[in-house]
């Protein structure tokens with residue numbers, strides 16, 4: 001089938017999926033106002049693969065020789081990493097880094113999982129081919145994917161198999177044709193606009209026979225019978241707003257949904273992990289999918305920071321507050337964030353290592369800087385926009401006011417030193433949407449949690465990090481103090497020196 005056009009993508013979403021929102025069943029997300037903005041944004045991204053940016057966004061498939069999305073590439077050389085990064089950045093810039101789950105996020109991850117097929121084969125016979133075939137199917141057919149990893153928030157003081165209310169998705173039956181799943185998972189971003197979902201493990205499973213029911217991984221269409229998606233309410237504002245009033249919310253509410261499986265059937269060829277608790281606990285660390293996906297997140301973080309820097313600079317210029325030293329200080333904070341992210345990306349590529357599967361994997365330690373640091377950076381950037389915009393963020397009226405009965409007043413009184421009224425209103429509404437709206441609040445939550453619980457992530461980094469050189473270094477320093485102490489002459493000759 002090859003790379004989708006935006007039109008073909010929109011058609012592919014009219015597949016009988018069950019999306020619930022506000023107490024209703026939505027049958028066509030491409031035409032429902034709560035969903036259509038983001039659906040068309042994804043369509044726009046896919047169209048870019050056929051347009052002026054095609055060279056950056058595509059590469060030649062290793063199996064069919066057709067042009068496919070570059071985010072599916074399994075990098076094997078430094079040139080591959082550079083090429084993939086350029087493609088990721090092109091999409092991230094097109095969405096100002098505000099769409100965490102643009103299709104490249106999953107493409108990068110699934111490509112890494114497909115390459116790691118020996119891991120899956122070892123975990124369960126046949127699963128290696130299944131994983132590789134699915135990754136190829138997604139690459140060759142430009143399948144837009146989401147994933148869902150987390151058991152519902154019921155009782156976090158107990159492990160999943162010990163819950164009193166057993167609501168988490170688990171395998172309830174198997175037969176010659178495949179397995180059957182019932183229960184819920186939370187949450188899946190972009191589900192409403194995806195073709196397929198990767199249902200994978202994330203949190204630690206206890207090595208016990210009871211936990212094995214929850215130990216599975218599979219990839220199925222969003223419209224699989226017995227699968228229902230329950231979406232949160234939209235972030236879109238009320239009916240009177242126009243596009244320029246909420247330019248981010250209108251275009252990029254990628255939505256989040258809980259999924260409920262009701263005896264949903266998964267054929268064996270779509271099962272990637274099965275009843276192997278140990279493999280489920282290791283899948284993110286042993287397949288190098290973690291650092292590969294983190295690269296996409298780091299590129300997106302860079303694009304988002306560059307957007308926030310452009311916004312902050314323009315706000316500061318519009319009323320000339322950039323002449324004040326502390327304002328320059330805040331703007332340079334964002335510049336430092338940008339340079340940090342750029343440096344981290346370069347370091348991750350320069351220090352890339354070859355995985356057991358022959359792919360080049362960006363250095364995970366460098367990428368941890370983004371994982372742990374970017375939520376704080378982004379929240380600070382939003383704060384800086386608020387501090388610079390101040391009352392301007394709530395003083396500007398709706399863009400429609402420029403054509404309303406008070407148009408002459410608005411045209412005159414909403415000018416600033418460096419902006420006319422239309423520019424000032426557009427700029428400050430954009431700033432509002434980036435730092436204060438429901439969309440902005442959800443962006444904060446996304447950055448805090450999209451890659452997992454920051455508390456447990458910090459613990460993971462602590463445990464993974466090679467601490468030995470630092471422990472040995474301190475042993476050496478303490479021994480040195482001991483030797484100098486022994487040599488100390490009371491200060492009369494001033495000597496703590498160990499050499500003559």
Ligand SMILES: Cc1cc2nc3c(=O)[nH]c(=O)nc-3n(C[C@H](O)[C@H](O)[C@H](O)COP(=O)(O)OP(=O)(O)OC[C@H]3O[C@@H](n4cnc5c(N)ncnc54)[C@H](O)[C@@H]3O)c2cc1C
Pocket residue numbers: 101146147148149150151152153156186187188189190256442445446449450451452453454455456
């Ligand atoms: C906007 C958004 C989009 C997301 N999109 C996706 C997606 O597309 N796909 C997907 O699979 N997931 C997605 N997630 C889910 C994300 O993976 C989880 O939010 C994350 O793993 C944390 O799990 P939780 O939300 O259930 O929080 P919980 O695990 O319930 O944690 C809540 C709080 O309790 C504490 N806590 C709970 N249990 C423990 C424990 N055992 N030890 C220590 N502290 C604990 C945590 O530190 C945290 O402060 C998304 C989340 C958000 C917010």
